[in-house]
Amino acid sequence: MNTTRSKPVTGLLTLAAILVAALALSACGSGMNGESPEHEIDEASSHAPVQPAPKDPHAFAWLRPAGAPDGWRSSELPNGTARMAYPPGWSPIQTDPGTVTSALRDHDGEIRGYLNATPQQGSETLVDWARFRPDHNADEGDVDLRPIAAASNLRFRSGRGSCLIEDYRTSSDHFYREIACIVAGAEATTVIVGAAPPDEWQRQAPAIERAISSFLT
Amino acid sequence: MLSTAKTRIAAILAVLGIVGGAVAVPAVARHHHHHHHHRGIPQNNGGDHDADNNGGPSDGDGLI
Numbered sequence: 001m002n003t004t005r006s007k008p009v010t011g012l013l014t015l016a017a018i019l020v021a022a023l024a025l026s027a028c029g030s031g032m033n034g035e036s037p038e039h040e041i042d043e044a045s046s047h048a049p050v051q052p053a054p055k056d057p058h059a060f061a062w063l064r065p066a067g068a069p070d071g072w073r074s075s076e077l078p079n080g081t082a083r084m085a086y087p088p089g090w091s092p093i094q095t096d097p098g099t100v101t102s103a104l105r106d107h108d109g110e111i112r113g114y115l116n117a118t119p120q121q122g123s124e125t126l127v128d129w130a131r132f133r134p135d136h137n138a139d140e141g142d143v144d145l146r147p148i149a150a151a152s153n154l155r156f157r158s159g160r161g162s163c164l165i166e167d168y169r170t171s172s173d174h175f176y177r178e179i180a181c182i183v184a185g186a187e188a189t190t191v192i193v194g195a196a197p198p199d200e201w202q203r204q205a206p207a208i209e210r211a212i213s214s215f216l217t
Numbered sequence: 218m219l220s221t222a223k224t225r226i227a228a229i230l231a232v233l234g235i236v237g238g239a240v241a242v243p244a245v246a247r248h249h250h251h252h253h254h255h256r257g258i259p260q261n262n263g264g265d266h267d268a269d270n271n272g273g274p275s276d277g278d279g280l281i
Contacts, residue, residue, distance in 0.1 A: 096278060103273070114274045122279025137275050168275070176274045191277030 047138040052131035053147030053164040060149070065157040068214040075100035077117060081188035082217035084117040087207045104204070111174075113196045113204040115211050120182065120189040126152060129162035129182050141171035148177075158216050159185040167198065177201045179208060185217035192217075 068074060068085035076083045078098055086102035090113060095101035104113035124132045130150035138145055150164040161183035169175050178195035192215050194208030 096276060099276065099278070101276065111273050116274075116276045118277030118279075120279065124279040132279070136279060140275055142275060170272070170275070172272045174272050174274075178274055180277065191279070193274065193277045195274035 050134040050138045050145050051147060053134060053150035053166060055130070055151060056149035057151040057154075059165055060151045060154055060163055062209040062213070063154055063156075063163070064213050065155055066213055067157075069210065072211075072214075075102060075117070077119060077190070079119060079188075081119060082117050082185070082190040082192075082215070084115060084192060085211050085214045086115050087211070090115070090207075111197075112200045113208065114176075114194065115208065116191075116193045117215070117217075118191045118193075120191060124182055124191070126160070126162040126182055126184055126189075129180075130164050133164055133180050134166055134168075137166075137168055142168040143171075144169040144175075154181070156181075156183050156185075156215060156217075157213075159183055163212075179212060181212055181215070183215060183217050188217050190215075190217040 069087075071088050072085045073088075073090075074083050074085040075092055077100055084100055084102070087104075090102045090104045093101050093103045093105075095116065096118070099116060099118040101114070101116040103111050103115070106112050122136070124136070129152070130147070134145050134147045144167070146167040148165040148167065150162070152162040154161050154163055161181045163179060163181040165177065165179050167175070167177050175198055176195045177198050178193055180191065180193045182189060182191050192212055194212055196204040196208065
């Protein structure tokens with residue numbers, strides 16, 4: 001009698017044990033190996049999902065590590081961990097504390113070319129750069145993001161880096177194309193961004209690419 | 218015996234409820250962490266002069 005009556009209960013206990021084990025494994029798996037649960041963060045982001053930039057190393061064939069051309073000036077990060085060169089005619093502009101920015105402005109003060117170097121400070125890494133940067137720009141309010149190309153393990157003067165090219169429109173309704181690279185040097189990891197409006201890109205890209213090629217961190 | 222079975226079923230459901238709740242908590246905690254990094258340049262008008270707020274491109278900061 002007892003055996004017959006307890007069978008459903010035993011079955012329920014077994015089922016419960018299986019469910020508990022499955023839930024526990026699921027909880028452990030989401031934080032396993034120290035991986036950043038960025039896909040979960042994406043789901044919680046307020047913006048629409050942004051596709052990572054597609055891998056295309058050929059889009060970065062211009063990256064040839066070399067010193068800046070004669071006549072260029074350079075700015076060093078306040079913490080001394082990176083140096084960014086900029087072409088004649090460009091000037092340092094107001095920038096976040098701890099960063100350096102130079103820009104080329106037209107007669108109306110509009111930015112026609114832009115270079116910025118910023119120490120790594122968030123959760124960005126060389127591995128996830130093709131996904132992180134577009135997603136981060138969207139977090140900051142940029143829209144119409146169009147990641148164009150990305151590559152990793154690129155050679156810089158003082159280390160390796162990951163880069164991407166993308167188009168976007170800022171929250172202030174300005175369109176830009178950017179090359180954004182995260183570079184891991186011997187002592188620091190630093191982000192360098194070069195940007196210009198799409199209608200100015202062909203004119204400014206050579207200087208921006210040269211500045212990134214000469215970047216030291 | 219029937220009463221014992223009901224008690225056991227109630228206990229099982231209670232355990233499942235507790236485990237389910239425990240699983241849900243880390244998801245909230247992870248999201249919270251995403252928006253509160255503890256190093257770097259002050260953000261949200263705490264020193265951040267993001268150029269895109271003034272018509273310029275996005276700078277290289279990795280924080281919101």
